Amino acid sequence: MLRKLLKHEFRATARIMGPLYLVLLITALGANLTTRGLLATRYRLLDLVGVLLVMAFFIAIVGVCVMSMVVMVRRFYQNLLRDEGYLMMTLPVSIHQQVWSKLIVSAVWFAATFLAVMLAFCVMALDVSIVEGFAQAARTILQEITAYYALNGAALMGELLLLAFFGCCAMCLHFYAALAVGHSFSNHKMAWSVLWYFVFSFASQFLFGALMLLMDELPLLNWVGGLVAGWSAMAQTHLLMVLMIAGCVVYGAVFYVVTVWFLKRHLDLE
Amino acid sequence: MPVLECKGLTKRYGSVQALSNVDLTVEPGRIVGLLGPNGSGKTTFIKLANGLLTPSAGTLTVCGVQPGKESRAAVSYLPERTAIPTWMSAQQLLDFYGDFYQDFRRDAAEEMLEHLGIQPRQRIKQMSKGTREKVQLIMVMSRAAKLYLLDEPIGGVDPATRDYILSTIIGNYDPEASVIISTHLISDVEKVLDEVIFIDRGQVVLQSSVDEIREEKGMSVDALFREVFRC
Numbered sequence: 001m002l003r004k005l006l007k008h009e010f011r012a013t014a015r016i017m018g019p020l021y022l023v024l025l026i027t028a029l030g031a032n033l034t035t036r037g038l039l040a041t042r043y044r045l046l047d048l049v050g051v052l053l054v055m056a057f058f059i060a061i062v063g064v065c066v067m068s069m070v071v072m073v074r075r076f077y078q079n080l081l082r083d084e085g086y087l088m089m090t091l092p093v094s095i096h097q098q099v100w101s102k103l104i105v106s107a108v109w110f111a112a113t114f115l116a117v118m119l120a121f122c123v124m125a126l127d128v129s130i131v132e133g134f135a136q137a138a139r140t141i142l143q144e145i146t147a148y149y150a151l152n153g154a155a156l157m158g159e160l161l162l163l164a165f166f167g168c169c170a171m172c173l174h175f176y177a178a179l180a181v182g183h184s185f186s187n188h189k190m191a192w193s194v195l196w197y198f199v200f201s202f203a204s205q206f207l208f209g210a211l212m213l214l215m216d217e218l219p220l221l222n223w224v225g226g227l228v229a230g231w232s233a234m235a236q237t238h239l240l241m242v243l244m245i246a247g248c249v250v251y252g253a254v255f256y257v258v259t260v261w262f263l264k265r266h267l268d269l270e
Numbered sequence: 271m272p273v274l275e276c277k278g279l280t281k282r283y284g285s286v287q288a289l290s291n292v293d294l295t296v297e298p299g300r301i302v303g304l305l306g307p308n309g310s311g312k313t314t315f316i317k318l319a320n321g322l323l324t325p326s327a328g329t330l331t332v333c334g335v336q337p338g339k340e341s342r343a344a345v346s347y348l349p350e351r352t353a354i355p356t357w358m359s360a361q362q363l364l365d366f367y368g369d370f371y372q373d374f375r376r377d378a379a380e381e382m383l384e385h386l387g388i389q390p391r392q393r394i395k396q397m398s399k400g401t402r403e404k405v406q407l408i409m410v411m412s413r414a415a416k417l418y419l420l421d422e423p424i425g426g427v428d429p430a431t432r433d434y435i436l437s438t439i440i441g442n443y444d445p446e447a448s449v450i451i452s453t454h455l456i457s458d459v460e461k462v463l464d465e466v467i468f469i470d471r472g473q474v475v476l477q478s479s480v481d482e483i484r485e486e487k488g489m490s491v492d493a494l495f496r497e498v499f500r501c
Contacts (some may be wrong), residue, residue: 004369015357079355085437086353090320091370092343188284268283269317 001095005101010108012079017109020067021116026061026259027122031057034122039104057124061117068113071235072106073175079184099176099256123240156234159241166245170252174200176185177255177262204251272332273298273417273448274319278328281314283473288314289472291328296448296465298416303459303491304452306500307467312452313350315469316421319450320347333416343371346415350422350452352402356395360388360405369408374487407435411442418449424458432458456492464473466491468498485496 015215030053080088080098088098122134142157178200182193228236274296279292289311296302304312317323317332321337332341354363360383367374383390396404399405407423420439424432432455440462443449453459466483468476475498483494 001370008366009368011362012355013356083351083353084350084355086322086347086349086351087355089322090342090345090347092339093370094339267322267324269322 001091002097002101005093005097006104009075009101013075013105013109015067016071017112018126020064021112024064024116024120025236027053027057027060028120031124032126036126037100040184056178057120061120064113064116067268071109072102072172073179075105076102076172076176077179080263081179081189081269082128083270085267087270089263089267099259099263102176103169103172106172107165110168111164145207156241157236159245163245163248166248166252170255173252173255173259174204176256180259184262184268189270200255214241234259253255272331274330274332276318276328276330279315279318279325279330280327281311281318281323282326287472289318292469292472292474294467294474294477296450299447299450300464301443301449301451301454301462303463303466304450305456305466305491305495307454310469311472312469313421314472316347316450317451319417319419320345320460327416333353343373344416344455345347346371346410346418348410348418348420348423350406350425352399352406354394354402354406354409356402357393359391359393361390363394363405363409364390367412371413373414375412375414379408382412382438382442393480400427403427404431404434404438407438408476411438411446413445414444416444416447418443418447420451421447422453423451424453424455436462456495457490460491463491468495470499 034050034053061182079102125134142154175197178197179193181196182191183189185192228239231239271396273294275294279289281289287349292315304315306312314323316326319332319337321342330337333344335341355366358366362378362498364383365378366380368376378494383405386401386408388397388401388405397405405484408422410418418439423435423439437460439451440447451459451463460480463480465479466476467474480491483489488492489497
């Protein structure tokens with residue numbers, strides 16, 4: 001059933017994100033005209049057009065990034081907590097499947113947005129030598145890291161991707177939990193949701209700060225510091241990445257439990 | 271086995287008691303009217319049967335199980351508001367129901383949509399409010415479910431549409447299944463009902479067959495309703 005939920009979730013969101021990516025690529029083509037010498041002509045009108053095309057390109061980038069966030073929040077809200085919720089929450093699927101379908105699709109669109117922006121920059125540059133230059137620079141950096149630390153740079157990239165995925169999921173779940181709690185109230189549901197978003201933000205920052213202070217006080221941190229002091233820099237980096245991934249997983253898991261609990265036990269559709 | 275059974279069912283919203291200690295049983299093959307004035311607890315009861323709300327006390331089972339993933343496969347629910355996604359086309363809506371419900375009779379749904387003159391590529395948002403409600407009803411009644419829960423299916427529509435809705439319900443439900451119709455428009459639904467449940471301020475005040483009401487009390491369900499709920 002998760003597969004079917006994903007199919008319909010992609011169908012619902014692609015109709016918004018697809019045209020946005022198209023607009024982004026069209027504005028990238030416009031910006032390409034500018035980089036190809038629109039600004040270097042003797043005509044001031046063409047200068048103005050060139051500037052406007054570049055501005056449109058950057059506005060499109062910001063727009064696509066903002067919209068991927070808006071779509072993530074709006075789909076959860078409209079599809080599960082508003083009128084469509086009467087249909088979705090009575091499907092023969094579990095709440096877990098509902099939440100995971102939203103999470104996976106949001107994470108995929110975040111990744112697609114990143115790739116679309118990269119592609120748009122390549123289109124803007126168009127000059128193949130510039131694109132090749134970027135690719136060569138990225139390759140060199142990876143090789144340098146691998147050679148310098150004598151460890152696998154690819155593993156680091158994998159960890160970065162995992163961190164990005166779990167980070168996106170945790171961020172989505174923060175929004176979902178606030179919406180689920182806010183919509184368990186009879187009135188002013190959205191106002192409660194916004195309030196709960198800030199309560200969760202404040203609580204997580206407070207807990208993180210308190211944890212740091214506590215670790216500073218305890219001998220545990222010194223003991224761990226002494227243990228890893230003999231490790232190579234790359235091994236320490238891997239440890240740091242693993243800790244950050246684990247932190248994102250715990251952060252997301254707390255919000256996941258809150259979201260599922262409120263959708264299961266305290267759902268109150270209008 | 272009863273299609274729906276509840277014992278001591280209670281639902282509170284804060285200090286407000288929406289349902290209080292409700293006991294009732296619905297057997298298969300019955301068309302039951304859940305009748306009561308506005309705010310009597312009809313929608314709360316239907317939401318509880320669908321698992322959209324959690325009881326404060328008591329138990330409720332649908333086809334022998336508590337409301338959840340399993341019971342939802344056996345229940346076809348028509349909410350009182352339009353819940354079908356308006357961005358979908360009629361074709362996509364058919365795909366949606368076909369994907370999630372094994373008992374969905376696509377050919378029956380297509381035939382009814384064609385009868386209404388709805389093109390497969392037409393989007394729900396391009397339809398009038400009345401047509402959207404009809405499309406939603408067609409989807410609900412095209413399932414071969416064990417229990418149909420219809421919340422105010424004829425509320426807010428013109429008399430011709432009411433006739434269409436009632437004939438669609440009668441013409442499409444599985445005779446072995448049960449239908450619960452929640453409404454306060456008694457005279458329109460009376461002719462199709464086997465049984466009635468009167469609900470007032472969250473309590474069941476009467477559960478009886480329509481024939482018993484006519485024979486023993488010598489009056490129509492509509493007349494009895496007016497007498498019981500006289501202001």
